[in-house]
Amino acid sequence: MSDFDFSVIAANWAFLAEGLRYTLQVTVTAMLGGILIGTLLALMRLSSIVPLQWFAAGYVNVFRSVPLVQVILAFYLIIPLVLQMITGKSTPIGAANSAYFTFTIFEAAYYSEIMRSGIQSIPKGQIAAGYALGFTYGQTMRFVVLPQAFRNMLPVLLTQTIILFQDISLVYAIGATDFFGAADKITQRDLRPVEMYTTVAVVYFVICFTLSRLVKLLQSRIAIIR
Amino acid sequence: MNYHWDWMFFFQETDDGLKYYDWILSGLGWTTFVSLASLAVALILGSALGVMRTTPGRWLVGLGDAYVDLFRNIPLIVQLFMWFFVVPELVPENIGIWMKQDLPYFVTAIVGLGLYTAARIAEQVKAGINSLSRGQRNAGLALGFTEWQTYRYVRLPMAYRIVLPALTSEAMNIFKNSAVTYAVGILELYFQYKQIIEKTSQVLEITIVVTLAYFILAFVMNRILAFVEARTRVPGLIVGQKGGKGS
Numbered sequence: 356m357s358d359f360d361f362s363v364i365a366a367n368w369a370f371l372a373e374g375l376r377y378t379l380q381v382t383v384t385a386m387l388g389g390i391l392i393g394t395l396l397a398l399m400r401l402s403s404i405v406p407l408q409w410f411a412a413g414y415v416n417v418f419r420s421v422p423l424v425q426v427i428l429a430f431y432l433i434i435p436l437v438l439q440m441i442t443g444k445s446t447p448i449g450a451a452n453s454a455y456f457t458f459t460i461f462e463a464a465y466y467s468e469i470m471r472s473g474i475q476s477i478p479k480g481q482i483a484a485g486y487a488l489g490f491t492y493g494q495t496m497r498f499v500v501l502p503q504a505f506r507n508m509l510p511v512l513l514t515q516t517i518i519l520f521q522d523i524s525l526v527y528a529i530g531a532t533d534f535f536g537a538a539d540k541i542t543q544r545d546l547r548p549v550e551m552y553t554t555v556a557v558v559y560f561v562i563c564f565t566l567s568r569l570v571k572l573l574q575s576r577i578a579i580i581r
Numbered sequence: 582m583n584y585h586w587d588w589m590f591f592f593q594e595t596d597d598g599l600k601y602y603d604w605i606l607s608g609l610g611w612t613t614f615v616s617l618a619s620l621a622v623a624l625i626l627g628s629a630l631g632v633m634r635t636t637p638g639r640w641l642v643g644l645g646d647a648y649v650d651l652f653r654n655i656p657l658i659v660q661l662f663m664w665f666f667v668v669p670e671l672v673p674e675n676i677g678i679w680m681k682q683d684l685p686y687f688v689t690a691i692v693g694l695g696l697y698t699a700a701r702i703a704e705q706v707k708a709g710i711n712s713l714s715r716g717q718r719n720a721g722l723a724l725g726f727t728e729w730q731t732y733r734y735v736r737l738p739m740a741y742r743i744v745l746p747a748l749t750s751e752a753m754n755i756f757k758n759s760a761v762t763y764a765v766g767i768l769e770l771y772f773q774y775k776q777i778i779e780k781t782s783q784v785l786e787i788t789i790v791v792t793l794a795y796f797i798l799a800f801v802m803n804r805i806l807a808f809v810e811a812r813t814r815v816p817g818l819i820v821g822q823k824g825g826k827g828s
Contacts, residue, residue, distance in 0.1 A: 417792070420757075421757070421792050421796070422756075422757040422758070422759075422761075422771060424760045424761060424771055425760060425771055425774060425791060425792070428774075428775060428778070429788045432778065433788070436584055436784070436785075440584075521656040521657075522656065524659060525656075525761065527658060528764075535658065535659060539662075542666075548662075548666040548667060548670075549666070549670045549671070552659065552662050552666060552667050553663070555659055556655050556659050556660070556663055559655050559656060560651065560654045563654035563655070
């Protein structure tokens with residue numbers, strides 16, 4: 356057993372912080388984009404137009420049955436192919452950028468299921484009331500249904516976001532430098548796996564544990580208001 | 582688009598004399614093996630933890646809660662790296678050397694994935710037990726059962742049936758999560774996927790095939806557990822009458 360030498364953390368903290376910043380940026384982007392697209396998918400799935408239902412159901416089922424690492428690698432390789440088809444010239448986008456896109460598209464499937472159950476939890480009378488007030492479909496959703504669905508589902512949406520935050524570590528598959536990727540690269544160079552991976556695990560734990568406790572707190576708050 | 586479609590490459594020979602479809606089949610075998618073995622570890626440990634968290638013993642509850650918090654708040658890939666690169670350095674030297682030299686990779690990976698999933702199973706089992714009315718335990722105790730016997734003969738048989746749909750989706754998740762074990766050297770389906778892309782660059786064909794393979798694995802698992810669910814259904818119990826179609 357080697358002696359611990361945590362100076363390797365101090366010497367590389369800037370690189371690690373940079374990785375953590377990237378992880379947070381992808382998390383926030385994918386959360387906002389994913390909830391937006393996910394809500395649209397949920398509305399499509401619950402609409403009366405059959406092709407839209409099929410599209411949304413297919414989208415959600417495909418992304419929910421494939422491992423995330425596979426999607427990360429596949430998108431990283433396929434996006435440039437598609438871009439080349441559209442623009443006609445080769446446009447490499449890089450691992451770090453492709454992850455923003457991949458996570459947004461992938462998480463949309465999961466957020467959409469959450470939003471769907473949120474929308475379905477709203478009593479039908481609310482929708483009828485919206486129409487009775489002369490609202491269009493869009494207005495009923497925008498002013499009556501979605502705000503309530505969103506609020507009821509907020510704890511679940513945030514819990515999914517904590518999972519998303521952890522899942523960013525899988526960009527390891529395409530060599531992007533997120534928090535874990537940064538730690539891994541330093542380990543390859545300095546050969547201090549014990550200190551490095553332990554630090555990463557502790558940081559992930561502290562962040563996710565704190566956030567999940569906050570979500571719990573929020574959950575009890577919302578429950579009381581309702 | 583100048584992408585060159587070539588579905589026949591699956592039948593081409595690789596460097597090691599096998600064909601590409603052999604690689605996929607072997608990956609599929611490893612994925613199935615690692616997933617099912619991890620699921621077994623997770624079910625046993627997860628059930629024990631779930632039961633612990635519903636007992637009157639404060640220490641047991643605390644220990645179970647701490648386990649779940651710890652294993653749910655660290656990403657799977659980090660946990661696997663901890664088992665492979667950190668734990669062997671922290672245990673006594675001779676055990677560490679044995680872990681690094683003699684213990685097969687797949688055992689460590691199965692334990693890692695199993696312990697990770699156990700935290701999720703523990704949540705479901707706990708929820709199942711807590712959803713039973715208090716009268717079930719009391720009735721058991723009144724019949725002269727010990728605390729353990731009320732679990733064994735009264736509460737767990739009900740709890741498992743109630744949470745079977747949730748367990749089904751965990752069982753499907755474990756197949757997807759097993760893909761992460763490629764990072765610690767398991768030659769499962771995702772590893773072969775990555776390797777075939779590097780060798781052939783036929784990204785689209787192999788993506789379609791591997792996606793379908795994962796789809797089929799999840800579907801088969803779902804059908805098997807739906808069958809179990811139908812066979813173990815408690816007549817008259819509303820919960821568990823539908824479901825199994827789950828995620």
